[in-house]
Amino acid sequence: EAGVTQFPSHSVIEKGQTVTLRCDPISGHDNLYWYRRVMGKEIKFLLHFVKESKQDESGMPNNRFLAERTGGTYSTLKVQPAELEDSGVYFCASSQEYGDYNEQFFGPGTRLTVL
């Protein structure tokens, strides 16, 4: 079974440009999460989808970040316009809707560098 995949693995852009990150969750997983780790700090929650609906977007830093999950399958995270402080590793995770514990399966991350 394929795991969570993310594209691209690396992205280098100039300040002010737009970048779109993509996440494909494990097939059948209704929960999809975005996290990010900025340099030297802890991994922080950004938002959570249940199918195509945003369940919790309390971690989104500001309105330059837009996440979508059309059709409840893959998700995109767009940063527009990108700023220097957006650099970091963006992780996506997915989990089943029901279970005894909260096992989230993580993708390899997208390393974003804003110059």
Next chain:
Amino acid sequence: AQSVTQLGSHVSVSEGALVLLRCNYSSSVPPYLFWYVQYPNQGLQLLLKYTSAATLVKGINGFEAEFKKSETSFHLTKPSAHMSDAAEYFCAVSEGYSSASKIIFGSGTRLSIRP
């Protein structure tokens, strides 16, 4: 709010020596506690999880962690380090008891193994 604190951003041990990575949690009754590992150029992988079923939790690759309520600790140990254990390790806690609760991470501990 839930939080975890990892003591030591970098730990170095000799091959064959005991590995001890420290983690303390904030709440007296955390929903679920986790240890994740990130090997170079890979995603986060779940090492083990505490779900209140047993205080000593065994995970993959010979790692284990003990939940100690009196010390609010969940330290990760391995009796004998291997070179392949070199990675970054994250202690984490779920925000709630729902299977879809977001995960709150510690700042990570990078483990180096000396030959």
